[in-house]
Amino acid sequence: MCILAIxxxxxxxxxxxxxxxxxxxxxxxxxxxxxxxxxxxxxxGESMHKVDMQSLSDGIYLISIADDQGLDYxxxxxxx
Numbered sequence: 001m002c003i004l005a006i007x008x009x010x011x012x013x014x015x016x017x018x019x020x021x022x023x024x025x026x027x028x029x030x031x032x033x034x035x036x037x038x039x040x041x042x043x044x045g046e047s048m049h050k051v052d053m054q055s056l057s058d059g060i061y062l063i064s065i066a067d068d069q070g071l072d073y074x075x076x077x078x079x080x
Contacts, residue, residue: 012048013050014049015042015046016045026038027056030061056079059078062076
């Protein structure tokens with residue numbers, strides 16, 4: 001399970017897993033181009049990660065998060 005929240009400067013990602021895993025988050029623009037790839041070490045239970053969004057222009061982005069344990073999550077976010 002993933003929960004995403006965005007502030008003016010940061011994207012907050014919360015991942016809940018039963019086992020420790022390495023998840024990969026990709027931030028893509030509206031055209032599907034990967035702008036940033038982030039490797040996140042998630043511990044069993046709930047893990048929080050912050051991603052700096054200051055360098056990205058205002059707009060709509062697609063966030064994709066996946067790992068080798070079956071996590072496959074996508075969400076559209078808007079940065080203002």
